[in-house]
Amino acid sequence: MTTMLQVTDLGHTYGGDAGYTAIDDLSFTVNTGELVCIVGPSGCGKSTLLRSVSGLHRPSRGTVRLQDDAVTGVPEDLAVVFQDYSRSLFPWLTVAGNVEFPLRSRGIPAAQRKERAAEALEAVGLTKAAAKYPRQLSGGMQQRVAIARALACRPALLLMDEPFASVDAQTRAELEDLLLKVQREQDTTVLLVTHDIDESVYLAHRVLVLSTAPASVVADLPVDLPAERDQITTKEDPRFIELRGEVARLLRRPEDPASAGTAAPSDSAGAEDGADALGQEAVAAAKP
Numbered sequence: 001m002t003t004m005l006q007v008t009d010l011g012h013t014y015g016g017d018a019g020y021t022a023i024d025d026l027s028f029t030v031n032t033g034e035l036v037c038i039v040g041p042s043g044c045g046k047s048t049l050l051r052s053v054s055g056l057h058r059p060s061r062g063t064v065r066l067q068d069d070a071v072t073g074v075p076e077d078l079a080v081v082f083q084d085y086s087r088s089l090f091p092w093l094t095v096a097g098n099v100e101f102p103l104r105s106r107g108i109p110a111a112q113r114k115e116r117a118a119e120a121l122e123a124v125g126l127t128k129a130a131a132k133y134p135r136q137l138s139g140g141m142q143q144r145v146a147i148a149r150a151l152a153c154r155p156a157l158l159l160m161d162e163p164f165a166s167v168d169a170q171t172r173a174e175l176e177d178l179l180l181k182v183q184r185e186q187d188t189t190v191l192l193v194t195h196d197i198d199e200s201v202y203l204a205h206r207v208l209v210l211s212t213a214p215a216s217v218v219a220d221l222p223v224d225l226p227a228e229r230d231q232i233t234t235k236e237d238p239r240f241i242e243l244r245g246e247v248a249r250l251l252r253r254p255e256d257p258a259s260a261g262t263a264a265p266s267d268s269a270g271a272e273d274g275a276d277a278l279g280q281e282a283v284a285a286a287k288p
């Protein structure tokens with residue numbers, strides 16, 4: 001088992017030494033081919049962590065290493081899927097154009113770009129939509145385009161920031177299963193942030209639970225469920241229910257009296273539609 005991502009003693013304080021510390025002493029690893037989910041209370045510093053891992057900002061303390069190289073800027077072999085597909089796809093490009101777009105800046109020749117885009121669109125079941133524009137697709141289909149675009153880059157690490165939070169429950173379940181299928185087929189290494197406890201246990205090989213801000217890792221839970229997951233039978237598995245309860249208990253805020261009861265099945269880590277700063281930065285950076 002090789003290490004794909006190593007985060008060591010990571011800390012970030014906004015506004016200098018006397019400012020606000022969002023994350024502190026954060027350490028974890030992600031192995032090659034693993035799907036690791038991160039859950040944490042709202043505002044605990046998940047986006048700050050993802051920004052540091054993706055090289056979009058320089059953390060105040062600690063190190064991030066991707067395939068043993070220190071991350072000091074956005075690495076070529078990293079792709080990110082954001083929550084808000086409407087802000088991450090380019091409306092003036094076709095589906096195929098969107099998927100090919102990041103390959104252009106990587107200097108990949110046109111024929112190879114087309115081939116890779118076709119492969120990625122096939123993996124997400126969108127071959128027939130290649131010539132359409134994002135506005136002609138449903139939200140779930142648009143998010144599949146965003147996933148195809150990330151896959152076409154053949155990233156060493158795929159970062160996903162609340163990728164299914166903006167779609168309806170049925171589409172969310174379909175996209176979760178699509179991610180599991182693609183991850184298994186392509187052996188992609190994935191680090192996914194979610195507010196949804198069920199989703200984290202359903203998708204992950206391991207769930208990292210973060211504390212309230214400044215975020216640190218309070219638990220690193222291996223998900224010892226059968227590799228083959230099913231939206232109904234997996235969620236009925238007593239071990240799934242046990243793990244879900246464990247994550248909910250770890251996330252429970254002692255000061256919150258409402259959290260003193262048993263966690264509800266659809267309990268979430270405190271979702272708020274956190275404005276997707278990462279998404280905005282990425283689109284701004286990529287606009288021609």
Ligand SMILES: Nc1ncnc2c1ncn2[C@@H]1O[C@H](COP(=O)(O)OP(=O)(O)OP(=O)(O)O)[C@@H](O)[C@H]1O
Pocket residue numbers: 014015020022040041042043044045046047048049213272273274
């Ligand atoms: N640029 C910034 N300057 C100052 N403080 C910031 C900045 N960005 C984030 N913060 C603060 O750092 C803390 C962590 O923010 P972050 O967005 O990383 O949390 P999060 O866990 O992703 O939130 P959410 O769950 O709502 O998406 C918050 O209190 C936030 O107000």
